[in-house]
Structure formats: C-alpha cells, structure tokens
Amino acid sequence: MQKYNRAANASFFVRACFLFDRKSKVSYTHEQIECVATNFGGIGLNLRLEDYISIFIHETDLTLTSEIKKKLEPHNLAPEQNLVMMVLWESDGWTQNEIAARLNKDKTNVARMAANLADKGFLTRVPRTEDRRSLQLFLTEKGRELGEEVVPLAERFHNQVVSGITEEEQAVVRQVLQRMQRNVQ
Amino acid sequence: MQKYNRAANASFFVRACFLFDRKSKVSYTHEQIECVATNFGGIGLNLRLEDYISIFIHETDLTLTSEIKKKLEPHNLAPEQNLVMMVLWESDGWTQNEIAARLNKDKTNVARMAANLADKGFLTRVPRTEDRRSLQLFLTEKGRELGEEVVPLAERFHNQVVSGITEEEQAVVRQVLQRMQRNVQ
DNA sequence: TTCCAGAAGTTGCTACGACAACTAATTTCC
DNA sequence: GGAAATTAGTTGTCGTAGCAACTTCTGGAA
Structure with a gap:
C-alpha cells in the first residue's frame, strides 16, 4: 500500500x-x-x-495500470495478459506474432504471456499445420467464460476513467499524445 | 528493434x-x-x-520512455535512475525515503536504484548520524559532472516532446490526466 | 535440389513497478 | 525504563518492456 x-x-x-x-x-x-x-x-x-510532462504521463499510466490490476486480480489475470485475452474475445485463432502486431508488443513478451495464460487454462497454443513455426491461440471454455466477467469489468473501468471528461477533451488528449509520440520518433 | x-x-x-x-x-x-x-x-x-484511452496512454508512455532511454544509454544511466539523479542535481543529501516521496516511487525500487547508482560511482550512500536507519545520498564528483551533460539532454528531450503543442493543449492534457487519476482512486 | 535468407518462437538478461515479509533502529507510551 | 508500535531500508517474487542471441522452419534463388 x-x-x-x-x-x-x-x-x-x-x-x-x-x-x-x-x-x-x-x-x-x-x-x-x-x-x-x-x-x-x-x-x-x-x-x-514537475515540468516534465513525460513524467506526469508515466505516473498517470502507473496509476491507471495499478487500479485495473487490482480489479483483475480476483480473476487471476494481469493487466497485459488481459489485453491478449481481449484480442481473443474479439476472435481467437491468431498466432502469437499476430497478437504482438495487434497489441504493438514485443513478440517475446507475448510468447511469455501466452505461455502463462495457457498454464492458467485460459487458452491453448496449437501449432499451425501449414507453418509449424507458428502457434495459434485458441480460447478454452474457461477462457471464454472468463470474458463474460472481465469484459464488462474492463468497460466499466474505462467509463470510470473518462467520467466527467468531455469527448472534446478526450480528443485533445489523444491528438496531443499522438503528436508527442511522433515528435520523438 | x-x-x-x-x-x-x-x-x-x-x-x-x-x-x-x-x-x-x-x-x-x-x-x-x-x-x-x-x-x-x-x-x-x-x-x-482502440477505444481504451488507458491503453493509448500506456503506449505513449512506453514510446517516450524508450526514446529517452536511448538518449541516456551512452551516459550509462537508465530513465528512472536519471530521475533520482535529477533530484540530487537540484540538491543532494536527501535520504532514500525522501527521494521516494519526491518521486512518488516505491522505496524498495529507490533503494535498488540508489545501490545501482552507487555501484556506478555517481553517488555515495551515507548513514545519517542522528538516525542510523537512514541513508543519505550524496553526489560524487563523477555524478556532478554527469549532470552537466544529462540535464541539458533531458531538457532538450522535453522540448522535443512538446514541440508544436500549445500551452493550452498541454494544460488540457495535464488537467485531464489528473482527472483520470482522481476518477480511479 | 540444395543452400541461404528471413520468419516464428524461445531463452536469457536488465530495468522497473508493486507487494509481502523481513531486520534494525527509533519513538511512543505505560 | 522497557515493551510495543513505527520507521528506514533490504530481500524475494511476479509481471511487464525491450534487447540480443539462439533454434527451427519455410520459401526463394542459384
């Protein structure tokens, strides 16, 4: 604490x-x-x-991550593991590499998260027959059931985050953060 | 890459x-x-x-952190270690716990960063005589010299981040992010 | 057809961030 | 004055993030 x-x-x-x-x-x-x-x-x-806006952004990220982490903990799911599951709840069968592309994450971390989620019984990793290098991720029944609880939780969290903030303000934030990313790359 | x-x-x-x-x-x-x-x-x-603004904030944070990390690497300094040094460049002699409070960081991580920075020869950790539990952090000459190079680097980075973004936009971003933090706590 | 480049995934390593559990020193309070 | 609570710091563990180096597999070029 x-x-x-x-x-x-x-x-x-x-x-x-x-x-x-x-x-x-x-x-x-x-x-x-x-x-x-x-x-x-x-x-x-x-x-x-206090003038460094990047520090402020970092602190905001940590605050938000830490809160969603608490909400996900009872479901035995870590925040970034949840993102992998969110992709699969949209539709499953993607390879690890495709998930990494979708989430803009390092493939090594996606591999470790997938292994972890498989250990927990939320998904299975199936080698693709046409290309035995690839592993496709499929939801298990347990993983699908998890979504019934966690998707509403995630959406409630989002609504909590943006409550009292206008669409215009959100748009400004998105546009400014996007610009900051472009500025440094 | x-x-x-x-x-x-x-x-x-x-x-x-x-x-x-x-x-x-x-x-x-x-x-x-x-x-x-x-x-x-x-x-x-x-x-x-794509609708979750918290994901977008997280990605922005990662992008900014990764870029400043590259810039700091030649100076043998990691991004968060740099924040500890920034506090000391303002003035040194703070205890680890005070640094943690100033940076709003976990004291365990500050302790590890301080140990790491001491190993690199940028600071010394001196037990306080009045309270032998506390460790005060003092810059070494090497640590002070580092600031001459790194402080301008950090300030240039900040200017790069906010370039083309108006003061008003920055104010909106700060205010909205602050509100998001309040919303979830 | 064989060889080579590239792709998918894995392992190892460092740096954080957060938390639990711990030691040692200091205060508080009876 | 001494026991109990509090405080400063440490150690261990887990979950990311990012990089290098590696294996295995695939597909294209010679």
Missing part, C-alpha cells in the same frame, strides 16, 4: 523550504509543490521534475 | 477484413485501424482496444 514512509514527504518539503529561496524565476500551480528550490549546485536547471 | 515480424501486421488486418463485416455500429478515426471486427463469439463487446 504505502510506497514510502509518509513522514518523508513532509520532511522533504520542510527542508526544501528551509534551505532554499522561496522565490524562483518560474511560478508553478501544481498543488503538491509547496515551495520552489533554487539551484545552488552549479548545474543549470531550467526545468523542474 | 523489431517488436514483431512485420508480415504479421498485414496478415492480421487482411484476415480481419476478410472474415469480418467492414461496417460496425461505431465509426473510428484511428488511422492504424483498417477495418472493424464484428464480434461473433457471443461475448458482448461494446468497446474495442
């Missing part, structure tokens, strides 16, 4: 406020920051950690 | 288009989707993978 011992947070900012100038050349509105450190170390810092 | 063997992507969509109805109750604008599967399996799917 507790990532760090709570007192540390207060002490961090107390010491920061004590040791450093309260004023800084930039003003910040992020509420968790109580005061702004001035850099004495000689290294020119123009940005603070 | 190549996450999956490229042919699989084409084959996924070729088969999907062949097997499934091209029309669907919902229309999508995400360009990577060529056609829309209709669900035959009996499981009621109202959302497709």
